[in-house]
Amino acid sequence: xxxxxxxxxxxxxxxxxxxxxxxxxxxxxxxxxxxxxxxxxxxxxxxxxxxxxxxxxxxxxxxxxxxxxxxxxxxxxxxxxxxxxxxxxxxxxxxxxxxxxxxxxxxxxxxxxxxxxxxxxxxxxxxxxxxxxxxxxxxxxxxxxxxxxxxxxxxxxxxxxxxxxxxxxxxxxxxxxxxxxxxxxxxxxxxxxxxxxxxxxxxxxxxxxxxxxxxxxxxxxxxxxxxxxxxxxxxxxxxxxxxxxxxxxxxxxxxxxxxxxxxxxxxxxxxxxxxxxxxxxxxxxxxxxxxxxxxxxxxxxxxxxxxxxxxxxxxxxxxxxxxxxxxxxxxxxxxxxxxxxxxxxxxxxxxxxxxxxxxxxxxxxxxxxxxxxxxxxxxxxxxxxxxxxxxxxxxxxxxxxxxxxxxxxxxxxxxxxxxxxxxxxxxxxxxxxxxxxxxxxxxxxxxxxxxxxxxxxxxxxxxxxxxxxxxxxxxxxxxxxxxxxxxxxxxxxxxxxxxxxxxxxxxxxxxxxxxxxxxxxxxxxxxxxxxxxxxxxxxxxxxxxxxxxxxxxxxxxxxxxxxxxxxxxxxxxxxxxxxxx
Amino acid sequence: xxxxxxxxxxxxxxxxxxxxxxxxxxxxxxxxxxxxxxxxxxxxxxxxxxxxxxxxxxxxxxxxxxxxxxxxxxxxxxxxxxxxxxxxxxxxxxxxxxxxxxxxxxxxxxxxxxxxxxxxxxxxxxxxxxxxxxxxxxxxxxxxxxxxxxxxxxxxxxxxxxxxxxxxxxxxxxxxxxxxxxxxxxxxxx
Numbered sequence: 001x002x003x004x005x006x007x008x009x010x011x012x013x014x015x016x017x018x019x020x021x022x023x024x025x026x027x028x029x030x031x032x033x034x035x036x037x038x039x040x041x042x043x044x045x046x047x048x049x050x051x052x053x054x055x056x057x058x059x060x061x062x063x064x065x066x067x068x069x070x071x072x073x074x075x076x077x078x079x080x081x082x083x084x085x086x087x088x089x090x091x092x093x094x095x096x097x098x099x100x101x102x103x104x105x106x107x108x109x110x111x112x113x114x115x116x117x118x119x120x121x122x123x124x125x126x127x128x129x130x131x132x133x134x135x136x137x138x139x140x141x142x143x144x145x146x147x148x149x150x151x152x153x154x155x156x157x158x159x160x161x162x163x164x165x166x167x168x169x170x171x172x173x174x175x176x177x178x179x180x181x182x183x184x185x186x187x188x189x190x191x192x193x194x195x196x197x198x199x200x201x202x203x204x205x206x207x208x209x210x211x212x213x214x215x216x217x218x219x220x221x222x223x224x225x226x227x228x229x230x231x232x233x234x235x236x237x238x239x240x241x242x243x244x245x246x247x248x249x250x251x252x253x254x255x256x257x258x259x260x261x262x263x264x265x266x267x268x269x270x271x272x273x274x275x276x277x278x279x280x281x282x283x284x285x286x287x288x289x290x291x292x293x294x295x296x297x298x299x300x301x302x303x304x305x306x307x308x309x310x311x312x313x314x315x316x317x318x319x320x321x322x323x324x325x326x327x328x329x330x331x332x333x334x335x336x337x338x339x340x341x342x343x344x345x346x347x348x349x350x351x352x353x354x355x356x357x358x359x360x361x362x363x364x365x366x367x368x369x370x371x372x373x374x375x376x377x378x379x380x381x382x383x384x385x386x387x388x389x390x391x392x393x394x395x396x397x398x399x400x401x402x403x404x405x406x407x408x409x410x411x412x413x414x415x416x417x418x419x420x421x422x423x424x425x426x427x428x429x430x431x432x433x434x435x436x437x438x439x440x441x442x443x444x445x446x447x448x449x450x451x452x453x454x455x456x457x458x459x460x461x462x463x464x465x466x467x468x469x470x471x472x473x474x475x476x477x478x479x480x481x482x483x484x485x486x487x488x489x490x491x492x493x494x495x496x497x498x499x500x501x502x503x504x505x506x507x508x509x510x511x512x513x514x515x516x517x518x519x520x521x522x523x524x525x526x527x528x529x530x531x532x533x534x535x536x537x538x539x540x541x542x543x544x545x546x547x548x549x550x551x552x553x554x555x556x557x558x559x560x561x562x563x564x565x566x567x568x569x570x571x572x573x574x575x576x577x578x579x580x581x
Numbered sequence: 582x583x584x585x586x587x588x589x590x591x592x593x594x595x596x597x598x599x600x601x602x603x604x605x606x607x608x609x610x611x612x613x614x615x616x617x618x619x620x621x622x623x624x625x626x627x628x629x630x631x632x633x634x635x636x637x638x639x640x641x642x643x644x645x646x647x648x649x650x651x652x653x654x655x656x657x658x659x660x661x662x663x664x665x666x667x668x669x670x671x672x673x674x675x676x677x678x679x680x681x682x683x684x685x686x687x688x689x690x691x692x693x694x695x696x697x698x699x700x701x702x703x704x705x706x707x708x709x710x711x712x713x714x715x716x717x718x719x720x721x722x723x724x725x726x727x728x729x730x731x732x733x734x735x736x737x738x739x740x741x742x743x744x745x746x747x748x749x750x751x752x753x754x755x756x757x758x759x760x761x762x763x764x765x766x767x768x769x770x771x
Binding site for chain 2: 004109164335373
């Protein structure tokens with residue numbers, strides 16, 4: 001049946017059709033919907049793991065046990081899971097195992113724009129790279145065949161424009177993959193030096209065989225052109241932009257396999273054209289390989305290393321006509337993302353801003369605490385770094401820093417990799433203050449459950465980790481919970497814990513205002529007679545409040561009645577619109 | 582047929598995903614090749630969001646570039662102006678007249694430009710502006726702005742009303758179908 005399908009849903013469909021049985025993932029834009037969509041198929045066991053390393057190792061265990069398995073993550077998640085990946089390359093698999101990784105060129109929702117193809121090369125595992133939903137589905141199935149034929153995990157790499165674009169796919173029924181018997185094999189699966197030394201040559205041999213396979217694989221294809229002055233080698237969405245601009249004019253070598261690359265196919269293609277152009281987003285991976293073959297080409301000398309490509313960019317760099325549009329003279333103010341009206345993080349960040357503390361931040365919606373007017377964040381690096389870094393900061397500066405520096409981290413990020421940093425504080429004893437922003441969900445990626453919420457990926461009751469008990473078990477005696485809507489309580493908690501002579505954890509707890517079960521209060525309104533236009537309520541950066549004609553005004557379509565602004569007003573100008581009785 | 586391009590622009594959380602799903606279904610049913618590119622993740626949090634819908638005999642790129650859009654459907658006036666350079670020289674803007682201040686305007690660091698509809702017209706764009714929020718509320722929910730806009734957009738398409746109705750039925754949960762059908766009619770008749 002033909003249907004329009006999101007790239008991520010198409011990957012999930014491919015996994016289903018290939019007989020995949022076990023999926024363990026950690027959410028990360030733009031990879032999240034693969035696992036959410038797969039969870040809709042009852043034949044596949046799906047779960048959210050606490051982090052990508054756990055997810056990959058879980059999937060490995062499942063493939064070892066003889067069932068086809070999968071894990072998905074964003075590009076930076078693959079760094080977290082790099083440790084098992086590099087050695088799974090040596091052990092190989094029992095049943096097929098596929099790893100979905102989604103890059104984010106243009107950084108729509110990421111902290112860097114690293115190119116995951118480096119991981120395939122470094123870990124010496126094959127990587128497939130679909131360019132639309134139909135290929136996402138087909139390549140997911142092909143990945144299992146390769147995994148089992150060549151005894152290797154296979155990386156399936158997408159990017160934002162493949163993951164989050166819908167295009168037409170044709171679906172087929174599921175073909176159950178026969179479970180492989182588990183057989184003890186110490187030489188293959190126990191990677192201690194004596195065994196790993198014997199596995200490494202097999203890895204190199206496997207890459208040579210995969211390269212042979214790539215020479216004639218249908219996913220690496222030459223599309224003929226009429227003008228042989230330029231031959232283009234490309235992959236992923238760059239292929240789509242090239243076709244959009246050039247149509248069938250120039251011959252194109254479209255690589256569906258990012259690694260290893262087909263040497264002879266590339267040499268033959270290069271020999272059939274006058275000049276060679278390589279079009280690829282981010283790093284010069286195809287380009288460097290071609291240069292290592294001694295081929296001259298146009299590549300990153302012209303095309304950018306940064307950001308997403310588009311049809312106009314490809315046309316401009318190739319010297320072809322570019323479309324132009326009109327504009328108005330007025331400057332258009334930017335509209336950056338902001339914390340939502342009623343976001344529980346707002347009250348806490350206002351407290352941090354007011355007390356002028358140094359805030360070592362982390363990855364999540366609350367990174368928006370760095371945006372004006374709150375501007376209450378000094379550092380954001382990667383998942384979990386807030387807690388480890390506050391410890392290092394305090395060790396470096398001593399008591400002077402300890403009284404005015406905090407780490408802030410969300411509940412999901414804390415479970416991901418904050419716990420180990422907390423263990424370091426407990427063990428190596430810095431007087432650090434850690435704030436866990438517990439909004440009872442993984443927010444930024446669109447509301448996924450995590451080990452602290454008490455629910456699993458299907459929304460059914462599950463194990464629930466008690467944050468207070470966990471912190472206490474690690475040796476923290478000062479663990480307290482505050483409601484971030486209560487500014488006075490937040491202020492008191494922050495001041496007391498910073499002043500305390502021992503490390504402490506503050507749990508700022510209130511569910512995300514966007515959760516369906518969260519009941520909103522009636523919107524507030526401003527009494528224009530009482531309002532003196534002092535702008536005190538503007539310090540919290542709420543998108544529902546603006547100043548019109550010198551007075552504060554509340555947008556009643558956005559306001560959820562959280563009451564944080566009300567606590568800042570010196571003249572009690574905010575009133576509830578709730579009808580009494 | 583040459584590929585046609587529709588951009589849906591607005592503020593994160595305004596409901597552009599349903600509009601693009603509706604268009605995707607509608608155009609697929611007409612036998613076109615279709616691509617729809619969406620935004621998820623951080624930019625959804627009240628930021629400027631854009632969805633690309635492309636259809637034709639064979640669609641390659643999932644995105645629309647400057648000077649390529651046949652239609653810009655906008656939930657908010659400033660967002661229509663922001664994406665104006667993506668409109669084709671003879672392209673059509675269909676926009677709600679709703680104005681939502683972005684944070685730099687709220688904090689006073691920037692101002693919201695005035696008379697945007699007239700300025701966009703002066704820049705050569707064809708602009709169809711209407712108060713979709715009011716019509717959506719009239720239909721029964723402020724959230725139905727997306728379908729009011731779809732009703733308005735249907736004016737510019739040479740498709741039978743039946744096709745739009747079928748896509749509405751396929752894409753909207755039954756509970757909200759009547760409300761959205763009213764919203765579609767109000768947008769269409771406005």
